């Protein structure tokens with residue numbers, strides 16, 4: 738087993754200590770799909786998280802973002818393929834109304850991961866996003882495993898300081 742695989746396994750064990758259970762719920766934004774069209778994305782997730790027991794999900798707003806990128810003069814050539822792939826995922830009903838001003842993916846993800854704005858990842862989602870600002874914001878939503886793609890490699894970030902603190906506290910309480 739590679740060093741990185743071991744490190745990620747240990748990391749996910751730490752997250753399981755904080756309430757994560759398989760199948761892992763894996764929530765991703767549209768940019769991940771757009772950036773990985775030529776890769777076997779699900780296999781990458783399975784390998785990185787050392788399990789086949791995961792549930793890829795996408796919110797209604799993130800799907801809508803893909804449809805928007807598939808229209809108009811600035812149409813993203815990867816969008817059609819990304820939509821096809823997203824259709825295989827479970828749709829996370831975020832409840833943001835289609836006929837009103839749509840939420841940005843950032844706002845949608847924040848409301849789904851931390852619905853009460855209390856800094857808690859209530860439903861224990863693993864989040865994959867290429868949006869650095871969103872990852873930065875989610876580091877203070879406890880506990881949230883964060884993933885992104887860099888040069889065709891799927892990266893699992895080390896546990897953020899806020900989550901690690903809770904992890905230590907829980908362990909001491911045992």
Ligand SMILES: [Zn+2]
Pocket residue numbers: 796797798799831832833840845846
């Ligand atoms: Zn939404």
